[in-house]
Amino acid sequence: MAERPTTNWRDCIAKEAEELAAGTLDPECACMAGLFPEELLTSTDAVLDTFECELPGLGEADDAQIFGVxxxxxxxxxxxxxxxxxxxxxxxxxxxxxEFIDQSLTEHGVDIVALTARHGLGRYQITDKWRKW
Structure with missing residues (x-):
């Protein structure tokens, strides 16, 4: 199962906190909690929750439905x-x-390579049309 990026980010925050508590990391070098405030993590998880709810059945969906998701x-x-x-x-x-989007779609039966090829895109361009981040 694809691992959410937010899981990784939370793990990095926890590891940094442990290192700070143990005195093995200079507080001046600590940055993870600042990079990933809880509100950002919560908001991102809410988006990914919605995305994951839309995944079942996409392996049989048409291209327009997949691109809609x-x-x-x-x-x-x-x-x-x-x-x-x-x-x-x-x-x-x-x-x-x-990568999470790609893996999640693949795990639900979407052939990303074939899908993107049918639309003149490379595999890793599936989000490009809408992505501003």
Missing amino acids: VERVVLALNAVNEAHNESAYETDEREQLC
Whole structure:
């Protein structure tokens, strides 16, 4: 099962907190809690909850339905990003979100390579049309 990026981000926050508590990390070097405030994590998880609810049955859906699901998740993530001054998701986070979308669709029977090829896209361009983050 695809791992949500927010799970990884929360794990990094917890690891950093442990290192701070143990004195093995200089507080000046701690940045994870600032990069991933709880409101950002909660908002992102809410978007991913909705996305995951739309996944069952997509393996039998037509291209328009699949792209509709992708469009909705990307636009919702755009809104989260906008609410965080356009800086919620940096390069690593964008890559993790795109990978999560790809893996989740694949796990639900969507052939991403065939889908994107039918529309003149590369595999990793499935979110590009709507993505602002």
